[in-house]
Amino acid sequence: MSRINSPSELEEFRKGILLKRDPNKPCITLCSGSACHASGSGEVAASLEAEIEKQGLRDKVDIRRTGCHGFCERGPIIVIHPDEICYFQIKPEDVPDIISQTIMEKKVIERLLYTDPVTKEKIIHESEIPFYKNQKRLVFGSNGSIDPKSIDDYLAIGGYSALAKAFSEMSAEAVLGEVKKSNLRGRGGGGFPAGRKWEGSRNAPEPIKYVIVNADEGDPGAYMDRALLEGNPHAILEGLTLGAYAIGAHEGYIYVRQEYPLAVENVHIAIRQAEAYGFLGKNILGSGFDFKVIVHQGAGAFVCGESTALMTALEGRAGEPRPKYVRSNIVGLWGRPSVLNNVETWANVPLIINKGADWFTQFGTEGSKGTKIFSLVGKITNTGLVEVPMGTHLRDIIFKIGGGIPGGRKFKAVQTGGPSGGCIPEELLDLEVGFDELTKAGSMMGSGGMIVLDEDTCMVDVSRYFIEFLTDESCGKCTPCREGLRQMLKILTNITEGKGREGDIELLEALSETAIEASLCALGKSAPNPFLSTLRYFRNEYEAHIREKRCPALSCKELIAYHIDPAKCQACMICFKKCPAEAIVGGKNKIHVVDQEKCTKCGTCFEACPPRFSAVQKISGEPVPSPIPEEERMITRKGKEK
Amino acid sequence: MSEILLQIDGNEVKAKEGMTVLEAAQSAGISIPTLCHHEKLEPFGGCRLCIVEVEVRGWTNLVVSCVYPVAKNLVVRTRSEKVDRIRKMILELLLAHAPDAFELQVLAKEYGADKNRFEKEASFCIHCGLCVRYCAEVKKQNAVGFVDRGIRKEISFIPEIASRECWNCKECFPLCPTSYLQAAYVLTEALVFPSSAKT
Numbered sequence: 075m076s077r078i079n080s081p082s083e084l085e086e087f088r089k090g091i092l093l094k095r096d097p098n099k100p101c102i103t104l105c106s107g108s109a110c111h112a113s114g115s116g117e118v119a120a121s122l123e124a125e126i127e128k129q130g131l132r133d134k135v136d137i138r139r140t141g142c143h144g145f146c147e148r149g150p151i152i153v154i155h156p157d158e159i160c161y162f163q164i165k166p167e168d169v170p171d172i173i174s175q176t177i178m179e180k181k182v183i184e185r186l187l188y189t190d191p192v193t194k195e196k197i198i199h200e201s202e203i204p205f206y207k208n209q210k211r212l213v214f215g216s217n218g219s220i221d222p223k224s225i226d227d228y229l230a231i232g233g234y235s236a237l238a239k240a241f242s243e244m245s246a247e248a249v250l251g252e253v254k255k256s257n258l259r260g261r262g263g264g265g266f267p268a269g270r271k272w273e274g275s276r277n278a279p280e281p282i283k284y285v286i287v288n289a290d291e292g293d294p295g296a297y298m299d300r301a302l303l304e305g306n307p308h309a310i311l312e313g314l315t316l317g318a319y320a321i322g323a324h325e326g327y328i329y330v331r332q333e334y335p336l337a338v339e340n341v342h343i344a345i346r347q348a349e350a351y352g353f354l355g356k357n358i359l360g361s362g363f364d365f366k367v368i369v370h371q372g373a374g375a376f377v378c379g380e381s382t383a384l385m386t387a388l389e390g391r392a393g394e395p396r397p398k399y400v401r402s403n404i405v406g407l408w409g410r411p412s413v414l415n416n417v418e419t420w421a422n423v424p425l426i427i428n429k430g431a432d433w434f435t436q437f438g439t440e441g442s443k444g445t446k447i448f449s450l451v452g453k454i455t456n457t458g459l460v461e462v463p464m465g466t467h468l469r470d471i472i473f474k475i476g477g478g479i480p481g482g483r484k485f486k487a488v489q490t491g492g493p494s495g496g497c498i499p500e501e502l503l504d505l506e507v508g509f510d511e512l513t514k515a516g517s518m519m520g521s522g523g524m525i526v527l528d529e530d531t532c533m534v535d536v537s538r539y540f541i542e543f544l545t546d547e548s549c550g551k552c553t554p555c556r557e558g559l560r561q562m563l564k565i566l567t568n569i570t571e572g573k574g575r576e577g578d579i580e581l582l583e584a585l586s587e588t589a590i591e592a593s594l595c596a597l598g599k600s601a602p603n604p605f606l607s608t609l610r611y612f613r614n615e616y617e618a619h620i621r622e623k624r625c626p627a628l629s630c631k632e633l634i635a636y637h638i639d640p641a642k643c644q645a646c647m648i649c650f651k652k653c654p655a656e657a658i659v660g661g662k663n664k665i666h667v668v669d670q671e672k673c674t675k676c677g678t679c680f681e682a683c684p685p686r687f688s689a690v691q692k693i694s695g696e697p698v699p700s701p702i703p704e705e706e707r708m709i710t711r712k713g714k715e716k
Numbered sequence: 717m718s719e720i721l722l723q724i725d726g727n728e729v730k731a732k733e734g735m736t737v738l739e740a741a742q743s744a745g746i747s748i749p750t751l752c753h754h755e756k757l758e759p760f761g762g763c764r765l766c767i768v769e770v771e772v773r774g775w776t777n778l779v780v781s782c783v784y785p786v787a788k789n790l791v792v793r794t795r796s797e798k799v800d801r802i803r804k805m806i807l808e809l810l811l812a813h814a815p816d817a818f819e820l821q822v823l824a825k826e827y828g829a830d831k832n833r834f835e836k837e838a839s840f841c842i843h844c845g846l847c848v849r850y851c852a853e854v855k856k857q858n859a860v861g862f863v864d865r866g867i868r869k870e871i872s873f874i875p876e877i878a879s880r881e882c883w884n885c886k887e888c889f890p891l892c893p894t895s896y897l898q899a900a901y902v903l904t905e906a907l908v909f910p911s912s913a914k915t
Binding site: 375377392397398399545546547548549550551552553554556557558559560561564584585587588591592593594 | 783
């Protein structure tokens with residue numbers, strides 16, 4: 075492949091790619107992101123290849139292994155173009171049918187379709203499935219239609235046209251102006267306006283500047299940046315190059331955690347391809363602008379998502395934040411102006427340049443423009459990645475797109491913003507998602523994690539879990555974070571174990587104040603959020619744990635007991651046989667009793683007891699009823715009297 | 717370097733551009749408590765004890781004076797109810813590790829810190845990093861460093877360097893605010909290079 079030397083050559087080249095592609099030729103796209111890979115998409119791909127070979131269809135059908143489609147709950151996913159027939163949870167044994175029926179005979183295979191859980195109707199097309207229908211996938215949508223390892227696929231959907239537009243029609247100031255006007259705010263946590271950050275770097279006197287992609291996604295359960303970098307790496311490179319052009323940088327870095335091997339692989343491939351085509355390197359598209367990108371793999375420390383810690387790590391030192399009161403867009407990497415934005419933020423840039431700030435600002439709220447990708451996980455029916463306009467109601471994300479809570483359980487709260495975000499209760503479900511709205515509710519946007527919690531979740535334990543995560547991830551440099559979190563974790567653990575004392579809440583509040591006011595970086599300053607937000611909305615749970623030694627959600631092991639209701643027990647022996655601790659006393663026709671001394675509270679008996687009996691109960695905050703006397707335990711069954 | 721006028725605790729203080737609030741205060745004889753600060757070393761901003769209140773454009777902020785730069789007309793308050801409350805908490809958190817350290821006890825008295833507020837976990841080290849930074853910045857030896865992170869972080873001598881350099885230096889010993897370092901050093905010496913300890 076020879077270099078493309080000008081925007082017009084690019085358009086010619088693009089036409090050539092499109093001419094070679096027959097829009098009516100069937101194309102099977104198979105989701106091959108990390109999540110679907112885990113659920114077997116690699117095997118499906120192999121059997122697709124084999125089946126097509128076997129049936130001699132090599133020239134009649136294309137296969138495209140794409141990045142993540144988002145509906146990870148139902149993966150691996152196949153979408154057959156141009157009819158957009160959507161099949162879910164594909165196994166290798168489904169492949170022969172797909173080829174012989176759908177590809178050869180244009181017949182839809184009912185059993186592989188999505189079934190609407192309410193209407194029980196089978197749905198053929200992606201765009202009609204509630205999970206997709208209620209989204210607005212501006213940034214994430216291309217993932218499903220391109221092979222991330224193919225630059226031609228990216229060019230076929232208009233890739234690098236924003237870069238060509240910038241070089242042919244726009245000055246660097248104009249690119250910066252458009253991004254400023256779009257009001258794009260950082261998708262990585264802070265929500266700082268990207269344009270203002272860029273402008274600071276552009277205006278800084280130091281001539282050597284850098285642009286950096288923060289792909290150190292570290293929030294538990296969040297993977298939107300991984301999905302973008304794996305599934306559409308050229309979009310990130312294009313955005314980054316536009317940023318470099320706008321601020322006058324000639325070197326860019328992608329800081330990606332090494333736990334994302336597919337993202338690392340795909341971004342390396344993308345860089346090589348972009349260099350070969352002349353979208354990176356010297357004299358890009360004949361513009362005279364030079365820009366190179368270097369990938370740096372991080373060792374997966376959460377604190378390295380913090381901008382100054384990330385830059386310190388890039389410099390080859392231990393990833394600890396800097397104590398200076400100076401912005402990194404002025405004094406950043408190697409002391410030079412450095413614009414750091416996260417993956418999703420960069421991915422928005424080509425859209426803004428292509429379609430204009432006015433187009434972009436029609437989506438979203440007053441303070442938060444555009445869309446946001448959320449990773450919807452936890453107690454939710456449709457686990458996956460969802461992209462919605464800013465301002466969408468939380469309720470719609472969780473119920474319309476997410477399909478609500480599985481197993482008929484009740485919604486309790488949604489934890490947003492990653493470990494240092496907060497929990498939002500049911501009464502605030504009509505909240506519009508946006509940077510300021512979430513902060514006002516005591517949580518934050520963060521990078522877009524959403525963990526749904528149901529009624530069986532203990533909020534004190536949730537808070538303990540996140541504080542434990544942050545304690546583990548604290549770099550340990552400053553006292554309020556290192557020592558404050560150590561003590562907060564101890565107190566919270568004590569509370570969940572029934573060792574809470576009066577005054578614990580006040581002490582936690584005092585430790586929170588010190589962490590917020592005196593910590594060195596954002597990790598410590600926001601670390602008390604999980605505690606503060608659960609205290610704000612679920613104070614009664616803290617009080618029940620401390621004062622009554624009771625866990626209202628019946629979740630904290632040390633505070634619950636399992637008890638078999640003698641009136642309901644049918645002596646069926648199921649729990650008796652399944653108990654791994656041999657803690658169930660009883661026998662055939664003899665009512666079962668839990669030996670509290672032996673019980674490890676694993677919950678096996680509770681799960682095992684048939685719902686028609688529901689004899690096993692969880693109790694908390696009250697004494698376990700004493701077992702009925704031995705002589706009353708025998709059951710005489712009707713018709714079986716001896 | 718141009719001269720900057722700022723106000724600290726109601727006093728007009730002259731400072732040079734590029735100075736920190738802590739340096740400006742010290743030059744005017746105003747005391748701000750510190751644990752990780754050392755005039756020969758780059759500011760670390762780790763202990764956070766030197767936290768003060770500043771007023772910038774009508775907003776009151778809490779900042780750490782050892783790294784916060786002076787600015788024209790900056791108003792600094794080195795004590796306030798909130799500043800004292802936070803310093804007290806920081807001291808109590810550190811006293812859990814080094815309850816008998818003299819420096820901490822003096823400060824605890826000043827701020828009413830209770831060394832029994834938190835369960836004791838006597839590790840002696842309070843992570844001020846003076847030894848680590850002094851060895852790196854002044855002695856250029858890096859014989860002692862931090863290992864691990866967060867609550868598992870601790871200081872550790874690098875045996876290969878320590879066995880060569882430390883015995884004749886020991887300049888970090890008197891810097892340690894809790895005297896943990898000497899114990900650590902002696903321990904390392906005993907474990908790693910016992911032969912040289914006898915000489």
